[in-house]
Amino acid sequence: MASYQTIKDWPEEDRPREKLLNKGAQTLSETELLAIILRNGNASTGESAIDHARLLLNQFGGLKGIEEASVSELATVKGIGPAKVAQVKACLEIARRVGNRKWETGQPLRSAEDVYHHFAKILPERNASFSMSSC
Numbered sequence: 001m002a003s004y005q006t007i008k009d010w011p012e013e014d015r016p017r018e019k020l021l022n023k024g025a026q027t028l029s030e031t032e033l034l035a036i037i038l039r040n041g042n043a044s045t046g047e048s049a050i051d052h053a054r055l056l057l058n059q060f061g062g063l064k065g066i067e068e069a070s071v072s073e074l075a076t077v078k079g080i081g082p083a084k085v086a087q088v089k090a091c092l093e094i095a096r097r098v099g100n101r102k103w104e105t106g107q108p109l110r111s112a113e114d115v116y117h118h119f120a121k122i123l124p125e126r127n128a129s130f131s132m133s134s135c
Helices: 016-023 030-038 049-060 063-068 071-075 082-099 112-119
Strands: none
Touching (some): 016 030, 030 082, 049 063, 063 082, 071 082
16 A cells, blocks of 8 residues: 555645635635545545545535435545534535525625526526626
8 A cells, every 4th residue: 555645745736725725716626625624534544635525525426415415424434523524514504504695785796606696596497597788
């Protein structure tokens, strides 16, 4: 077995946390974002936080599957104990709350994502289309 290499041993530009700080969260993959939440791997097995993130995403079919999984289901994954389960569930709950926030009158829509979040619950179908015009 190759010697265990922590993410701290990786080149700085490849480390998820440094990549987020230097290039922005939007540049990271779901695996890298989840690895930041998990914080560390398991030195005894040689798995990094990236390995654990990949395992969770694959086993549960992505972030939505992780969000829908119970605490006990997540805890069955080797290397994912109560602390990591709590961290992941807390972050996903924060994301859910942010996603469910109501748009305040007068708040500008600055991006396509803002428009989507504003109208997603108003429009009857997810695939509904609408047009916008600017004055």
